[in-house]
Amino acid sequence: MPQIAQIMETYSSQIFWLLVTFGFVFFVVGRGMVPRVMETVAQRDDQIASDLAAAEAAGNQADEEEEAWRKRENENRADAQAVIAKAKADAAASSEKKLAAAQKRLDTKLAKAEVEIAEARTAALTEVESVAAEAAQDIVKQLAGVSVTAASAKSAVKKAMTNA
Amino acid sequence: MAAEEGKVDPMHQFHIEPLLGSNAWELAGFNIAFTNSAMWMVITTIVLTVFVVGGMKRELVPGRWQMMVETFTGFIDDMLEANVGKAGRKYVPYIFSLFMFILFANLLGLLPLGIVGLHPFTFTSHFTVTGVLAIISFSIVLIVGFWKHGIKFFSLFVPHGTPLPMIPIIFPIELISFLVRPFSLALRLFVAMMAGHVLLKVLSSFVIDGTNAGPEFAALVAVPSFILMIGISALEILVAGIQAYVFALLTSLYINDAEHLH
Numbered sequence: 062m063p064q065i066a067q068i069m070e071t072y073s074s075q076i077f078w079l080l081v082t083f084g085f086v087f088f089v090v091g092r093g094m095v096p097r098v099m100e101t102v103a104q105r106d107d108q109i110a111s112d113l114a115a116a117e118a119a120g121n122q123a124d125e126e127e128e129a130w131r132k133r134e135n136e137n138r139a140d141a142q143a144v145i146a147k148a149k150a151d152a153a154a155s156s157e158k159k160l161a162a163a164q165k166r167l168d169t170k171l172a173k174a175e176v177e178i179a180e181a182r183t184a185a186l187t188e189v190e191s192v193a194a195e196a197a198q199d200i201v202k203q204l205a206g207v208s209v210t211a212a213s214a215k216s217a218v219k220k221a222m223t224n225a
Numbered sequence: 226m227a228a229e230e231g232k233v234d235p236m237h238q239f240h241i242e243p244l245l246g247s248n249a250w251e252l253a254g255f256n257i258a259f260t261n262s263a264m265w266m267v268i269t270t271i272v273l274t275v276f277v278v279g280g281m282k283r284e285l286v287p288g289r290w291q292m293m294v295e296t297f298t299g300f301i302d303d304m305l306e307a308n309v310g311k312a313g314r315k316y317v318p319y320i321f322s323l324f325m326f327i328l329f330a331n332l333l334g335l336l337p338l339g340i341v342g343l344h345p346f347t348f349t350s351h352f353t354v355t356g357v358l359a360i361i362s363f364s365i366v367l368i369v370g371f372w373k374h375g376i377k378f379f380s381l382f383v384p385h386g387t388p389l390p391m392i393p394i395i396f397p398i399e400l401i402s403f404l405v406r407p408f409s410l411a412l413r414l415f416v417a418m419m420a421g422h423v424l425l426k427v428l429s430s431f432v433i434d435g436t437n438a439g440p441e442f443a444a445l446v447a448v449p450s451f452i453l454m455i456g457i458s459a460l461e462i463l464v465a466g467i468q469a470y471v472f473a474l475l476t477s478l479y480i481n482d483a484e485h486l487h
Binding site: 062063068070071072074078090096097099108 | 302
């Protein structure tokens with residue numbers, strides 16, 4: 062086994078060169094380069110974390126803006142709804158007024174017509190009465206040969222008509 | 226090789242040879258010859274450095290290479306986060322260096338460079354190397370432990386709720402299990418890497434000798450051995466990763482003990 066057989070001749074050389082090479086590796090590679098490599102990794106991690114945070118913040122802002130827009134939109138819609146309702150109410154009120162006016166006109170016309178009709182009716186009735194009285198006078202004169210006065214004929218007719 | 230008559234020595238791959246002479250390399254009386262082992266340490270260092278440099282483009286949207294490097298740093302970071310918690314962050318450079326150094330050494334040692342005449346050398350199969358790495362990890366645990374908790378660090382060896390009469394028994398047991406840690410760390414990696422490489426070499430010697438011994442042996446020994454070698458090679462790649470992971474994971478667990486006691 063050369064490891065043991067040669068130990069006396071080689072141990073100093075082995076240890077010396079190991080210390081030289083491993084020392085170089087430790088001080089130049091381990092102390093010099095590795096921290097910078099790790100720093101790069103840390104920087105990248107920071108960058109990714111901050112980018113993610115920025116993206117999240119942007120997302121949140123977009124949400125907020127959407128929320129605000131929705132609120133505004135809802136307000137606008139409510140306003141529009143109110144305007145529509147008002148217009149409807151106005152229209153309804155004005156049409157009601159018009160209707161009421163028309164109704165009033167109609168009512169007055171009707172009332173007038175009724176009065177006229179009543180007048181015409183009374184006129185007609187008086188005429189009928191006078192005609193009936195005359196007719197009754199004639200009938201009585203011809204049948205009974207009695208001449209009745211116009212006034213008594215009239216009262217009799219009136220009596221009969223109210224009874225009828 | 227002709228003198229050995231084509232025999233494959235499964236231990237030869239662990240042989241350390243000076244590449245640029247031996248005697249001229251001296252430091253304070255110690256020989257520090259640039260060996261094949263040292264060369265592969267340098268190769269590992271270069272490959273690992275190039276790998277990490279390739280991931281340093283620092284782009285916001287990473288390319289494949291950068292993604293790969295970041296996966297490894299993230300993996301170590303997560304492991305320390307899970308095992309040590311927030312305090313584990315400051316150990317990332319060390320655990321990353323340890324994990325990647327062992328991983329690259331294991332994987333580079335498995336490269337089939339023998340085909341083009343080069344000899345890969347797995348220096349993690351030497352306990353002089355794994356031992357030093359384990360001692361470094363263990364020293365960090367000790368230094369952090371005593372730095373943070375002072376003498377209270379010894380309470381690590383007395384688990385919560387231990388009855389008073391049991392303390393004299395529990396304390397030495399816990400102490401020994403604590404002191405064994407660097408050995409278990411070092412031996413686990415060294416043995417796992419060595420065993421795999423020896424097994425591959427033994428199987429390859431079966432393939433070579435079986436083929437040379439004639440068609441019957443080739444069909445009965447060489448071919449099954451070769452198929453097995455393919456499977457074992459795949460397993461070794463897995464082991465290379467697992468052993469690096471285990472070394473790093475255990476180190477982070479020990480650091481957790483030092484950081485938080487129990």
